[in-house]
Amino acid sequence: xxxxxxxxxxxxxxxxxxxxxxxxxxxxxxxxxxxxxxxxxxxxxxxxxxxxxxxxxxxxxxxxxxxxxxxxxxxxxxxxxxxxxxxxxxxxxxxx
Amino acid sequence: xxxxxxxxxxxxxxxxxxxxxxxxxxxxxxxxxxxxxxxxxxxxxxxxxxxxxxxxxxxxxxxxxxxxxxxxxxxxxxxxxxxxxxxxxxxxxxxxxxxxxxxxxxxxxxxxxxxxxxxxxxxxxxxxxxxxxxxxxxxxxxxxxxxxxxxxxxxxxxxxxxxxxxxxxxxxxxxxxxxxxxxxxxxxxxxxxxxxxxxxxxxxxxxxxxxxxxxxxxxxxxxxxxxxxxxxxxxxxxxxxxxxxxxxxxxxxxxxxxxxxxxxxxxxxxxxxxxxxxxxxxxxxxxxxxxxxxxxxxxxxxxxxxxxxxxxxxxxxxxxxxxxxxxxxxx
Numbered sequence: 001x002x003x004x005x006x007x008x009x010x011x012x013x014x015x016x017x018x019x020x021x022x023x024x025x026x027x028x029x030x031x032x033x034x035x036x037x038x039x040x041x042x043x044x045x046x047x048x049x050x051x052x053x054x055x056x057x058x059x060x061x062x063x064x065x066x067x068x069x070x071x072x073x074x075x076x077x078x079x080x081x082x083x084x085x086x087x088x089x090x091x092x093x094x095x096x
Numbered sequence: 097x098x099x100x101x102x103x104x105x106x107x108x109x110x111x112x113x114x115x116x117x118x119x120x121x122x123x124x125x126x127x128x129x130x131x132x133x134x135x136x137x138x139x140x141x142x143x144x145x146x147x148x149x150x151x152x153x154x155x156x157x158x159x160x161x162x163x164x165x166x167x168x169x170x171x172x173x174x175x176x177x178x179x180x181x182x183x184x185x186x187x188x189x190x191x192x193x194x195x196x197x198x199x200x201x202x203x204x205x206x207x208x209x210x211x212x213x214x215x216x217x218x219x220x221x222x223x224x225x226x227x228x229x230x231x232x233x234x235x236x237x238x239x240x241x242x243x244x245x246x247x248x249x250x251x252x253x254x255x256x257x258x259x260x261x262x263x264x265x266x267x268x269x270x271x272x273x274x275x276x277x278x279x280x281x282x283x284x285x286x287x288x289x290x291x292x293x294x295x296x297x298x299x300x301x302x303x304x305x306x307x308x309x310x311x312x313x314x315x316x317x318x319x320x321x322x323x324x325x326x327x328x329x330x331x332x333x334x335x336x337x338x339x340x341x342x343x344x345x346x347x348x349x350x351x352x353x354x355x356x357x358x359x360x361x362x363x364x365x366x367x368x369x370x371x372x373x374x375x376x377x378x379x380x381x382x383x384x385x386x387x388x389x390x391x392x393x394x395x396x397x398x399x400x401x402x403x404x405x406x407x408x409x410x411x412x413x414x415x416x417x418x419x420x421x422x423x424x425x426x427x
Contacts, residue, residue, distance in 0.1 A: 005412075006206050009199070026265070027196045029205055031408075031415035043189050046182075047269070066136045 009058040010036040012043075014050035022054050030055075098220045098244060099152035100311040100383065102329075104145045104322040126327050131257040134200040142326050147201050149328060150259055154194035155212045155219040159393050161187045163227045164236060172230055179276050180233065186273065190266050197258040213398050221379055222309050224387030231284055231291075231298035237277015239299075239306040239344065245270050246340050247310070250330035259328070278347065285351040292352070299348065300356045307371075308379045310337040341369050 007029040013022035025044050030036035036055040045053070064072055080086050089096050112120055119139055125132065132138055161184050168184065171177035195208055211217035222240055227233060248270060252263040284295035310333040314320035323329035331339075341360075348355050359372035381387065 006204055007412075009196075026193060026262075027199075028192060031411045032418060034418075035411055035415070042185075043192050046185065046189065063135070066133060 007031050010040075010055040011058050011061060012036075012040045013054040013056070014040075014044055015052040015054075016049060017051050022052065025049075027058060098156040098247065098309075099149045100218070100220060100309070101314075102145060102149045102152065102319065102323065104319040105141045106318060106322045108318060109321055109325060123325070126255045126325075129253075129255075129327075131260060132255050133257045141322075142328075143201050145323065145326070146256055146259065146328055147198055147203050149323075150194055150198040150201075150262075151203070151208050151211065152218050152220075154191045154198060154208070155217050156223065157187050157191035157194060158212065159219045159223045159397060162393055162396055163223055163225070163389075164233055166227050167230060167233045170230070171233075176280065183237070183273050183276065186269050190262075190269070193262040193265055194259075197256075197262045200258045209401070213394075213401055215385070215394050218383060220309060221382040221387065222305050224382050224389045224393060225301070225305050226389050228301070229294050229298065231281070231294040232301065234277050234280035234284060234295065235298035235302040237273050237275075238281050238347070239277075239302050240309070241270060241273040241277060242344060243306050243309045243340050245274060246336050246343075247331075253327075253330060255327035281353075282351060285353060295351070296353050299353050303356050304374060304378075305382075307337055307340070307374050308376075308382075310334075310340070312374075312376055312379065338368055341371050345369055 008031075009027050010030055010033075011027050012025050014025050015022045028036065028039050028043055030039050033055055037053050040053050040055055044050070076082075110119070112123065115123065118137055122132070122138060122142075132142075164180060164184050164187075168177060168180050171180050195205055198208060199205060208217075212219075222243075227236070245267065248263055248267050252260055252267055254260050254263065281295055281298075284291045286292075312333065314333045320329060320332060324332075345355055345360065357372045359370065361370050363370045382390070385391075
């Protein structure tokens with residue numbers, strides 16, 4: 001019953017109307033990019049969710065490894081001086 | 097629910113002391129409401145149970161298109177037809193979101209399709225009942241989608257990231273399903289005496305099967321306890337069923353319709369309705385393949401799959417041709 005070869009998986013990214021970046025919304029199977037975009041229109045934008053669609057083959061995405069989360073992201077924890085709230089500005093100066 | 101009686105493969109709930117260090121770290125994350133993502137370590141039983149649960153849920157969405165699809169060509173007005181088409185299309189979309197979530201756990205789409213089409217996979221008992229009149233379509237939206245929402249809203253908080261995200265999308269769309277059903281029911285209930293009788297008949301037919309959707313009492317079930325520990329099940333079946341009854345009875349009264357349960361009565365002490373016992377023998381018959389429409393549903397499903405084969409083949413051939421052309425141009 002199964003088809004001879006399964007269609008590749010595509011990750012779908014949609015940009016909404018409000019000028020935000022494309023955002024990952026899910027995935028789907030399709031034989032090629034053109035069909036993936038058509039299918040993404042039907043599966044992910046039935047209610048005006050977007051004005052632009054990107055599709056990327058899931059196999060073309062490289063991801064950071066969950067087990068290396070510590071070494072990857074912990075270094076940022078100690079760099080509180082990267083946030084504006086680290087600095088105290090005299091109140092009489094008002095907003096900065 | 098859309099996934100009923102999901103087995104976990106465990107025979108008792110492990111204490112933290114019995115767990116391996118990996119299992120303990122996993123359970124700690126779940127306890128802290130940290131989402132589990134596809135590539136992270138997870139116990140094999142968690143993975144397998146989730147595949148069963150999510151794929152049952154997906155299959156239910158796909159088979160669920162049939163009882164309603166039955167009325168698309170006979171909807172009473174063009175507006176109702178457009179609404180019903182949109183709803184059935186949503187169900188297909190929900191099935192696709194869920195299949196993708198299941199696939200992140202290492203099962204392929206072909207395997208899932210094969211399980212459904214061969215009759216090996218289960219789907220919700222509710223979709224094995226026939227839709228005899230237009231009022232059944234109204235009743236399905238109101239009751240069946242109402243019961244589904246009861247279950248799906250808490251599942252948005254479940255421990256598995258992709259499942260949780262699929263639930264968020266689905267819940268956003270599901271509210272339309274229930275409201276259009278209640279709206280159609282209201283039209284009938286306020287129509288001619290014959291139309292009101294149609295509405296009442298549909299309520300009579302769908303009330304008990306809707307209560308069965310939540311599954312038998314699982315207060316004593318080790319599978320339910322394990323699923324709740326893993327946070328892939330948030331409430332017990334009885335809790336959700338009670339909530340559904342409490343929410344739905346006033347909606348029926350508002351329409352002047354009678355819920356077909358002589359034991360139904362408000363219990364002021366509990367602040368909840370008491371209601372009669374569900375016929376669980378019927379439920380077991382339906383999920384083991386002997387409901388009114390089980391064979392028809394599967395037959396229709398396989399027919400649709402086979403008759404759609406040429407479309408998939410054509411898409412494949414087109415993709416191959418385009419790929420070859422692009423390669424030739426590059427060379």
